[in-house]
Amino acid sequence: MSMPNIPNLTPIIDIDREDAFNMLLASIAMEEMGLAHIINAEGEKLQYLFKSEAHKPFSIADIKDVNYGVEKVIRETMKLQMLLQEKLDTVITHIPNVCSTPYSPCPPPKPKCIPECILTGYGEGYISDEANAFKCGTATIESSLCNLYENCTTFSIKYTLFKETEGSIRSAILLSLPQSIEVHCNGNAKSCQPVQDANTIVVQGQGVMAIKNSEQRLTQCAVSFTLTVWDYGCNKKFQMIICSLNSEFNNDSGIVTLTAGNLEIENCAKTNRSPENLSAY
Structure with a gap:
Protein backbone atom coordinates (compact mmCIF):
# COMPACT_ATOMS: atom_id res chain seq x y z
CA MET A 1 0.00 0.00 0.00
CA SER A 2 1.34 3.42 -0.92
CA MET A 3 2.51 5.80 1.76
CA PRO A 4 0.82 9.18 2.39
CA ASN A 5 2.44 12.31 0.98
CA ILE A 6 3.76 13.73 4.26
CA PRO A 7 5.81 16.95 3.90
CA ASN A 8 9.54 16.89 4.61
CA LEU A 9 9.47 18.54 8.05
CA THR A 10 12.47 20.43 9.43
CA PRO A 11 13.21 21.40 13.05
CA ILE A 12 11.02 24.42 12.27
CA ILE A 13 7.51 22.99 11.98
CA ASP A 14 5.87 24.73 9.02
CA ILE A 15 2.47 23.03 8.99
CA ASP A 16 -0.55 24.38 10.81
CA ARG A 17 -3.23 22.55 12.77
CA GLU A 18 -5.52 22.23 9.75
CA ASP A 19 -2.72 20.62 7.68
CA ALA A 20 -2.13 18.11 10.47
CA PHE A 21 -5.80 17.11 10.59
CA ASN A 22 -5.92 16.82 6.79
CA MET A 23 -2.92 14.47 6.81
CA LEU A 24 -4.46 12.35 9.56
CA LEU A 25 -7.72 12.04 7.63
CA ALA A 26 -5.86 11.21 4.42
CA SER A 27 -3.88 8.52 6.26
CA ILE A 28 -7.10 6.93 7.58
CA ALA A 29 -8.61 7.07 4.09
CA MET A 30 -5.61 5.24 2.61
CA GLU A 31 -5.80 2.55 5.29
CA GLU A 32 -9.51 2.09 4.47
CA MET A 33 -8.61 1.65 0.81
CA GLY A 34 -5.98 -0.94 1.68
CA LEU A 35 -8.50 -3.01 3.65
CA ALA A 36 -10.98 -2.75 0.78
CA HIS A 37 -8.36 -4.22 -1.58
CA ILE A 38 -7.78 -7.12 0.84
CA ILE A 39 -11.49 -7.96 0.97
CA ASN A 40 -11.72 -7.71 -2.82
CA ALA A 41 -8.81 -10.15 -3.17
CA GLU A 42 -10.64 -12.69 -1.01
CA GLY A 43 -13.70 -12.31 -3.23
CA GLU A 44 -11.58 -13.02 -6.30
CA LYS A 45 -10.24 -16.15 -4.60
CA LEU A 46 -13.79 -17.48 -4.18
CA GLN A 47 -14.71 -16.54 -7.75
CA TYR A 48 -11.77 -18.51 -9.09
CA LEU A 49 -12.65 -21.50 -6.94
CA PHE A 50 -16.19 -21.74 -8.32
CA LYS A 51 -15.41 -20.96 -11.96
CA SER A 52 -16.53 -23.80 -14.20
CA GLU A 53 -13.46 -23.44 -16.40
CA ALA A 54 -11.04 -24.01 -13.50
CA HIS A 55 -8.16 -26.29 -14.41
CA LYS A 56 -9.15 -29.11 -12.07
CA PRO A 57 -12.10 -29.99 -9.83
CA PHE A 58 -11.79 -29.21 -6.13
CA SER A 59 -12.75 -31.59 -3.35
CA ILE A 60 -15.07 -30.69 -0.48
CA ALA A 61 -12.04 -30.55 1.81
CA ASP A 62 -10.32 -28.04 -0.51
CA ILE A 63 -13.43 -25.86 -0.55
CA LYS A 64 -13.68 -25.97 3.25
CA ASP A 65 -10.01 -24.99 3.59
CA VAL A 66 -10.45 -22.02 1.25
CA ASN A 67 -13.66 -20.97 2.99
CA TYR A 68 -11.93 -21.12 6.39
CA GLY A 69 -9.05 -18.99 5.11
CA VAL A 70 -11.39 -16.38 3.61
CA GLU A 71 -13.48 -16.23 6.77
CA LYS A 72 -10.37 -15.74 8.92
CA VAL A 73 -9.08 -12.89 6.72
CA ILE A 74 -12.48 -11.15 6.71
CA ARG A 75 -12.74 -11.40 10.52
CA GLU A 76 -9.28 -9.87 10.97
CA THR A 77 -10.09 -7.17 8.42
CA MET A 78 -13.30 -6.28 10.28
CA LYS A 79 -11.29 -5.86 13.50
CA LEU A 80 -8.95 -3.45 11.70
CA GLN A 81 -11.92 -1.54 10.27
CA MET A 82 -13.30 -1.09 13.79
CA LEU A 83 -9.93 0.29 14.93
CA LEU A 84 -9.90 2.68 11.97
CA GLN A 85 -13.41 3.87 12.87
CA GLU A 86 -12.24 4.57 16.44
CA LYS A 87 -9.22 6.43 15.07
CA LEU A 88 -11.49 8.51 12.79
CA ASP A 89 -13.84 9.32 15.70
CA THR A 90 -10.86 10.40 17.83
CA VAL A 91 -9.51 12.71 15.12
CA ILE A 92 -12.95 14.23 14.53
CA THR A 93 -13.46 14.99 18.22
CA HIS A 94 -10.18 16.96 18.28
CA ILE A 95 -11.00 19.15 15.27
CA PRO A 96 -11.61 22.56 16.86
CA ASN A 97 -14.48 24.94 16.26
CA VAL A 98 -12.50 28.12 15.56
CA CYS A 99 -13.94 31.58 16.23
CA SER A 100 -14.12 33.99 13.31
CA THR A 101 -11.69 36.45 15.00
CA PRO A 102 -8.78 34.75 16.82
CA TYR A 103 -7.99 37.70 19.08
CA SER A 104 -11.50 38.31 20.41
CA PRO A 105 -13.44 36.06 22.79
CA CYS A 106 -16.02 33.72 21.33
CA PRO A 107 -19.61 34.96 21.53
CA PRO A 108 -22.04 33.13 23.82
CA PRO A 109 -23.04 29.78 22.31
CA LYS A 110 -26.18 29.87 20.19
CA PRO A 111 -28.94 27.32 20.71
CA LYS A 112 -28.27 24.20 18.69
CA CYS A 113 -30.13 24.20 15.38
CA ILE A 114 -31.44 20.70 14.80
CA PRO A 115 -32.35 19.93 11.17
CA GLU A 116 -35.61 18.31 10.18
Whole structure:
Protein backbone atom coordinates (compact mmCIF):
# COMPACT_ATOMS: atom_id res chain seq x y z
CA MET A 1 0.00 0.00 0.00
CA SER A 2 1.34 3.42 -0.92
CA MET A 3 2.51 5.80 1.76
CA PRO A 4 0.82 9.18 2.39
CA ASN A 5 2.44 12.31 0.98
CA ILE A 6 3.76 13.73 4.26
CA PRO A 7 5.81 16.95 3.90
CA ASN A 8 9.54 16.89 4.61
CA LEU A 9 9.47 18.54 8.05
CA THR A 10 12.47 20.43 9.43
CA PRO A 11 13.21 21.40 13.05
CA ILE A 12 11.02 24.42 12.27
CA ILE A 13 7.51 22.99 11.98
CA ASP A 14 5.87 24.73 9.02
CA ILE A 15 2.47 23.03 8.99
CA ASP A 16 -0.55 24.38 10.81
CA ARG A 17 -3.23 22.55 12.77
CA GLU A 18 -5.52 22.23 9.75
CA ASP A 19 -2.72 20.62 7.68
CA ALA A 20 -2.13 18.11 10.47
CA PHE A 21 -5.80 17.11 10.59
CA ASN A 22 -5.92 16.82 6.79
CA MET A 23 -2.92 14.47 6.81
CA LEU A 24 -4.46 12.35 9.56
CA LEU A 25 -7.72 12.04 7.63
CA ALA A 26 -5.86 11.21 4.42
CA SER A 27 -3.88 8.52 6.26
CA ILE A 28 -7.10 6.93 7.58
CA ALA A 29 -8.61 7.07 4.09
CA MET A 30 -5.61 5.24 2.61
CA GLU A 31 -5.80 2.55 5.29
CA GLU A 32 -9.51 2.09 4.47
CA MET A 33 -8.61 1.65 0.81
CA GLY A 34 -5.98 -0.94 1.68
CA LEU A 35 -8.50 -3.01 3.65
CA ALA A 36 -10.98 -2.75 0.78
CA HIS A 37 -8.36 -4.22 -1.58
CA ILE A 38 -7.78 -7.12 0.84
CA ILE A 39 -11.49 -7.96 0.97
CA ASN A 40 -11.72 -7.71 -2.82
CA ALA A 41 -8.81 -10.15 -3.17
CA GLU A 42 -10.64 -12.69 -1.01
CA GLY A 43 -13.70 -12.31 -3.23
CA GLU A 44 -11.58 -13.02 -6.30
CA LYS A 45 -10.24 -16.15 -4.60
CA LEU A 46 -13.79 -17.48 -4.18
CA GLN A 47 -14.71 -16.54 -7.75
CA TYR A 48 -11.77 -18.51 -9.09
CA LEU A 49 -12.65 -21.50 -6.94
CA PHE A 50 -16.19 -21.74 -8.32
CA LYS A 51 -15.41 -20.96 -11.96
CA SER A 52 -16.53 -23.80 -14.20
CA GLU A 53 -13.46 -23.44 -16.40
CA ALA A 54 -11.04 -24.01 -13.50
CA HIS A 55 -8.16 -26.29 -14.41
CA LYS A 56 -9.15 -29.11 -12.07
CA PRO A 57 -12.10 -29.99 -9.83
CA PHE A 58 -11.79 -29.21 -6.13
CA SER A 59 -12.75 -31.59 -3.35
CA ILE A 60 -15.07 -30.69 -0.48
CA ALA A 61 -12.04 -30.55 1.81
CA ASP A 62 -10.32 -28.04 -0.51
CA ILE A 63 -13.43 -25.86 -0.55
CA LYS A 64 -13.68 -25.97 3.25
CA ASP A 65 -10.01 -24.99 3.59
CA VAL A 66 -10.45 -22.02 1.25
CA ASN A 67 -13.66 -20.97 2.99
CA TYR A 68 -11.93 -21.12 6.39
CA GLY A 69 -9.05 -18.99 5.11
CA VAL A 70 -11.39 -16.38 3.61
CA GLU A 71 -13.48 -16.23 6.77
CA LYS A 72 -10.37 -15.74 8.92
CA VAL A 73 -9.08 -12.89 6.72
CA ILE A 74 -12.48 -11.15 6.71
CA ARG A 75 -12.74 -11.40 10.52
CA GLU A 76 -9.28 -9.87 10.97
CA THR A 77 -10.09 -7.17 8.42
CA MET A 78 -13.30 -6.28 10.28
CA LYS A 79 -11.29 -5.86 13.50
CA LEU A 80 -8.95 -3.45 11.70
CA GLN A 81 -11.92 -1.54 10.27
CA MET A 82 -13.30 -1.09 13.79
CA LEU A 83 -9.93 0.29 14.93
CA LEU A 84 -9.90 2.68 11.97
CA GLN A 85 -13.41 3.87 12.87
CA GLU A 86 -12.24 4.57 16.44
CA LYS A 87 -9.22 6.43 15.07
CA LEU A 88 -11.49 8.51 12.79
CA ASP A 89 -13.84 9.32 15.70
CA THR A 90 -10.86 10.40 17.83
CA VAL A 91 -9.51 12.71 15.12
CA ILE A 92 -12.95 14.23 14.53
CA THR A 93 -13.46 14.99 18.22
CA HIS A 94 -10.18 16.96 18.28
CA ILE A 95 -11.00 19.15 15.27
CA PRO A 96 -11.61 22.56 16.86
CA ASN A 97 -14.48 24.94 16.26
CA VAL A 98 -12.50 28.12 15.56
CA CYS A 99 -13.94 31.58 16.23
CA SER A 100 -14.12 33.99 13.31
CA THR A 101 -11.69 36.45 15.00
CA PRO A 102 -8.78 34.75 16.82
CA TYR A 103 -7.99 37.70 19.08
CA SER A 104 -11.50 38.31 20.41
CA PRO A 105 -13.44 36.06 22.79
CA CYS A 106 -16.02 33.72 21.33
CA PRO A 107 -19.61 34.96 21.53
CA PRO A 108 -22.04 33.13 23.82
CA PRO A 109 -23.04 29.78 22.31
CA LYS A 110 -26.18 29.87 20.19
CA PRO A 111 -28.94 27.32 20.71
CA LYS A 112 -28.27 24.20 18.69
CA CYS A 113 -30.13 24.20 15.38
CA ILE A 114 -31.44 20.70 14.80
CA PRO A 115 -32.35 19.93 11.17
CA GLU A 116 -35.61 18.31 10.18
CA CYS A 117 -33.87 15.13 9.03
CA ILE A 118 -30.58 13.22 8.93
CA LEU A 119 -29.08 10.48 6.80
CA THR A 120 -28.14 7.16 8.44
CA GLY A 121 -26.99 3.72 7.33
CA TYR A 122 -25.21 2.33 4.31
CA GLY A 123 -26.07 2.17 0.61
CA GLU A 124 -24.43 0.69 -2.47
CA GLY A 125 -25.04 0.97 -6.21
CA TYR A 126 -23.39 0.98 -9.63
CA ILE A 127 -22.27 4.04 -11.58
CA SER A 128 -23.82 4.19 -15.05
CA ASP A 129 -22.78 7.70 -16.09
CA GLU A 130 -20.83 7.38 -19.37
CA ALA A 131 -18.57 10.36 -18.56
CA ASN A 132 -17.47 9.03 -15.15
CA ALA A 133 -14.03 7.42 -14.84
CA PHE A 134 -15.63 4.87 -12.49
CA LYS A 135 -18.39 3.84 -14.95
CA CYS A 136 -19.66 0.31 -14.14
CA GLY A 137 -17.82 0.53 -10.81
CA THR A 138 -19.31 0.40 -7.31
CA ALA A 139 -20.25 3.53 -5.34
CA THR A 140 -21.05 3.32 -1.62
CA ILE A 141 -22.38 5.85 0.89
CA GLU A 142 -22.05 5.40 4.64
CA SER A 143 -23.49 7.90 7.11
CA SER A 144 -23.19 7.66 10.88
CA LEU A 145 -23.73 9.82 13.95
CA CYS A 146 -20.39 11.10 15.23
CA ASN A 147 -21.46 11.26 18.85
CA LEU A 148 -24.66 9.73 20.17
CA TYR A 149 -24.81 12.42 22.86
CA GLU A 150 -24.83 15.28 20.38
CA ASN A 151 -27.91 16.48 18.55
CA CYS A 152 -28.70 14.79 15.27
CA THR A 153 -27.12 17.48 13.11
CA THR A 154 -23.70 15.92 13.81
CA PHE A 155 -22.95 13.04 11.46
CA SER A 156 -20.21 12.05 9.05
CA ILE A 157 -20.25 10.87 5.43
CA LYS A 158 -17.92 8.25 3.96
CA TYR A 159 -18.10 7.85 0.18
CA THR A 160 -16.11 5.20 -1.69
CA LEU A 161 -15.62 4.36 -5.37
CA PHE A 162 -14.19 1.10 -6.70
CA LYS A 163 -13.68 -0.14 -10.25
CA GLU A 164 -11.78 -3.20 -11.41
CA THR A 165 -10.82 -3.88 -15.01
CA GLU A 166 -8.50 -6.43 -16.53
CA GLY A 167 -5.16 -6.01 -14.82
CA SER A 168 -5.95 -2.74 -13.03
CA ILE A 169 -7.88 -1.37 -10.05
CA ARG A 170 -9.02 2.23 -9.52
CA SER A 171 -10.44 3.37 -6.19
CA ALA A 172 -11.26 6.51 -4.21
CA ILE A 173 -12.55 7.45 -0.77
CA LEU A 174 -13.98 10.68 0.67
CA LEU A 175 -14.20 11.40 4.42
CA SER A 176 -16.28 14.42 5.41
CA LEU A 177 -15.58 16.97 8.14
CA PRO A 178 -18.72 16.83 10.35
CA GLN A 179 -18.42 20.47 11.42
CA SER A 180 -18.79 21.57 7.78
CA ILE A 181 -21.98 19.63 7.03
CA GLU A 182 -25.20 21.45 6.11
CA VAL A 183 -28.48 19.57 5.69
CA HIS A 184 -31.58 20.47 3.66
CA CYS A 185 -34.72 18.31 3.83
CA ASN A 186 -37.89 18.07 1.77
CA GLY A 187 -40.79 15.61 1.54
CA ASN A 188 -42.03 12.47 3.26
CA ALA A 189 -41.67 9.00 1.72
CA LYS A 190 -44.60 6.60 2.14
CA SER A 191 -45.35 3.93 -0.43
CA CYS A 192 -43.89 3.79 -3.95
CA GLN A 193 -44.20 7.43 -4.99
CA PRO A 194 -43.83 9.43 -8.20
CA VAL A 195 -40.60 11.37 -8.67
CA GLN A 196 -42.04 14.75 -7.71
CA ASP A 197 -43.12 13.44 -4.26
CA ALA A 198 -39.84 11.76 -3.30
CA ASN A 199 -38.48 12.27 0.20
CA THR A 200 -35.24 14.20 -0.39
CA ILE A 201 -32.18 15.14 1.65
CA VAL A 202 -29.29 17.31 0.42
CA VAL A 203 -26.02 17.15 2.38
CA GLN A 204 -23.29 19.70 1.62
CA GLY A 205 -19.85 20.01 3.19
CA GLN A 206 -16.09 19.66 2.92
CA GLY A 207 -13.76 16.72 3.40
CA VAL A 208 -10.56 14.97 2.38
CA MET A 209 -10.49 12.70 -0.68
CA ALA A 210 -7.85 10.13 -1.69
CA ILE A 211 -7.61 8.52 -5.15
CA LYS A 212 -5.55 5.52 -6.21
CA ASN A 213 -5.37 5.30 -10.02
CA SER A 214 -4.80 2.26 -12.23
CA GLU A 215 -1.00 2.71 -11.86
CA GLN A 216 -1.52 2.54 -8.05
CA ARG A 217 -0.37 6.16 -7.65
CA LEU A 218 -2.05 7.68 -4.59
CA THR A 219 -2.98 11.35 -4.25
CA GLN A 220 -5.17 13.24 -1.78
CA CYS A 221 -6.80 16.65 -1.68
CA ALA A 222 -9.32 18.76 0.23
CA VAL A 223 -12.69 18.86 -1.57
CA SER A 224 -16.25 20.11 -1.21
CA PHE A 225 -19.25 17.93 -2.00
CA THR A 226 -23.01 17.89 -2.48
CA LEU A 227 -24.84 14.62 -1.81
CA THR A 228 -28.51 14.29 -2.78
CA VAL A 229 -30.56 11.25 -1.76
CA TRP A 230 -34.07 10.50 -3.05
CA ASP A 231 -36.35 8.04 -1.25
CA TYR A 232 -39.32 6.93 -3.37
CA GLY A 233 -40.59 4.48 -0.79
CA CYS A 234 -39.99 1.41 -2.97
CA ASN A 235 -36.44 2.35 -3.99
CA LYS A 236 -33.74 4.93 -3.31
CA LYS A 237 -31.28 6.85 -5.48
CA PHE A 238 -28.41 9.23 -4.82
CA GLN A 239 -26.05 11.60 -6.61
CA MET A 240 -22.66 12.73 -5.28
CA ILE A 241 -21.00 15.79 -6.83
CA ILE A 242 -17.41 16.48 -5.72
CA CYS A 243 -15.58 19.73 -6.51
CA SER A 244 -11.95 20.69 -5.97
CA LEU A 245 -9.35 23.18 -7.18
CA ASN A 246 -7.53 20.07 -8.45
CA SER A 247 -9.55 18.90 -11.48
CA GLU A 248 -8.43 15.29 -10.92
CA PHE A 249 -10.76 15.14 -7.91
CA ASN A 250 -13.84 16.60 -9.62
CA ASN A 251 -16.43 13.83 -9.92
CA ASP A 252 -20.16 13.54 -10.61
CA SER A 253 -21.58 10.09 -9.88
CA GLY A 254 -24.72 10.71 -11.90
CA ILE A 255 -27.94 9.14 -10.62
CA VAL A 256 -27.08 5.91 -8.76
CA THR A 257 -29.85 3.45 -7.85
CA LEU A 258 -29.22 1.64 -4.57
CA THR A 259 -28.96 -2.14 -4.95
CA ALA A 260 -27.98 -2.99 -1.36
CA GLY A 261 -27.82 -1.48 2.10
CA ASN A 262 -30.05 0.18 4.68
CA LEU A 263 -29.61 3.89 3.88
CA GLU A 264 -32.45 5.88 5.47
CA ILE A 265 -33.62 9.49 5.67
CA GLU A 266 -34.72 9.90 9.28
CA ASN A 267 -37.00 12.61 10.61
CA CYS A 268 -35.27 14.06 13.69
CA ALA A 269 -38.48 15.05 15.45
CA LYS A 270 -40.17 11.74 14.64
CA THR A 271 -37.20 9.62 15.79
CA ASN A 272 -36.86 11.88 18.88
CA ARG A 273 -33.07 12.20 18.48
CA SER A 274 -32.23 14.81 21.08
CA PRO A 275 -29.33 14.95 23.58
CA GLU A 276 -31.52 13.77 26.45
CA ASN A 277 -33.03 10.89 24.45
CA LEU A 278 -30.01 9.63 22.50
CA SER A 279 -28.58 7.98 25.60
CA ALA A 280 -31.06 5.17 25.01
CA TYR A 281 -29.39 4.23 21.68
